Amino acid sequence: MPHAEHVIISGKVSLYKVKAPFVESGKSVHGALEYDIASEHIKCHECGVFVACLANHIRYTHRITTRTYKLKHGLKLHSCLMGETARKIRSETALRNAASMSRAELIAKMTSMSACRSSRDTSNKDHSLHESRNSKGHCREQLLEKLSKLGKDLGRTPTEKEFSNSGVSQKSLRFHFGNVRSAMVIAGLSPNSPGASGISRRAKTTTDRLVVSLRIFFYNYKRIPRLSDVRRGLLTSAPRTYFDRFGSWGKAIAAAFTRKQLAKDQYWSKHLDEVY
Numbered sequence: 001m002p003h004a005e006h007v008i009i010s011g012k013v014s015l016y017k018v019k020a021p022f023v024e025s026g027k028s029v030h031g032a033l034e035y036d037i038a039s040e041h042i043k044c045h046e047c048g049v050f051v052a053c054l055a056n057h058i059r060y061t062h063r064i065t066t067r068t069y070k071l072k073h074g075l076k077l078h079s080c081l082m083g084e085t086a087r088k089i090r091s092e093t094a095l096r097n098a099a100s101m102s103r104a105e106l107i108a109k110m111t112s113m114s115a116c117r118s119s120r121d122t123s124n125k126d127h128s129l130h131e132s133r134n135s136k137g138h139c140r141e142q143l144l145e146k147l148s149k150l151g152k153d154l155g156r157t158p159t160e161k162e163f164s165n166s167g168v169s170q171k172s173l174r175f176h177f178g179n180v181r182s183a184m185v186i187a188g189l190s191p192n193s194p195g196a197s198g199i200s201r202r203a204k205t206t207t208d209r210l211v212v213s214l215r216i217f218f219y220n221y222k223r224i225p226r227l228s229d230v231r232r233g234l235l236t237s238a239p240r241t242y243f244d245r246f247g248s249w250g251k252a253i254a255a256a257f258t259r260k261q262l263a264k265d266q267y268w269s270k271h272l273d274e275v276y
Contacts, residue, residue, distance in 0.1 A: 004035055004043060009134045012135070019137070022141060022142075023139055026048075027044065027045055028043050030073060030074040042083065044062075053086055139176075143172060210237060210252065223266070
């Protein structure tokens with residue numbers, strides 16, 4: 001599929017080859033707008049046609065709302081769907097209209113617009129993140145390319161510390177692939193064994209340290225910790241660390257406390273079957 005020489009990402013025009021590779025979306029790319037800089041036309045994800053005002057095109061040609069279009073193709077809800085000249089004309093027109101209104105009319109219009117936004121679900125975090133990640137070079141395809149290139153340059157599988165230093169975001173890897181090891185496998189790399197430099201601290205956390213952290217919680221809060229306490233960040237390690245080390249949360253509790261202590265606890269006295 002032929003692509004335009006430029007793309008618009010988060011309101012900024014960049015060369016396509018600088019930001020590539022992208023994830024395909026319809027007739028274009030996910031989380032970006034292909035842009036013909038000469039005509040200031042934008043490519044439609046639905047049909048592949050370049051148009052001056054994409055908002056009007058999708059409304060009257062494809063019969064879908066701009067909101068639906070943006071969510072479908074990974075764009076931010078406030079991303080502009082027209083070229084720079086058309087955007088400036090629209091902006092100037094809106095400013096003139098606002099200047100001609102009385103203060104009461106302007107307040108009423110703004111209140112109406114605010115009520116309209118709040119009446120519908122504006123939660124598009126996961127969708128709009130695609131455009132934000134494209135602007136940083138952190139979309140799925142870009143991350144895989146960076147991981148693969150780094151592995152070839154090093155001649156081995158990079159550690160988490162090495163690819164973090166090279167600009168590969170662990171947070172973005174988890175967003176797209178679930179975890180870092182899965183991303184390495186998909187990129188054609190062999191995941192490092194536990195204990196390699198830069199690998200998760202779960203491997204370096206001893207059993208004794210985990211038991212002590214549970215007992216310290218008991219000393220500070222005067223009760224035996226629950227799994228919800230770990231998820232809220234009240235303990236030093238993540239839930240998965242306890243599961244990996246002990247097999248279950250109940251077994252972790254059994255390793256740190258006696259049955260007599262559990263029987264005295266308001267919560268655990270009713271959940272001894274989870275421990276024994």
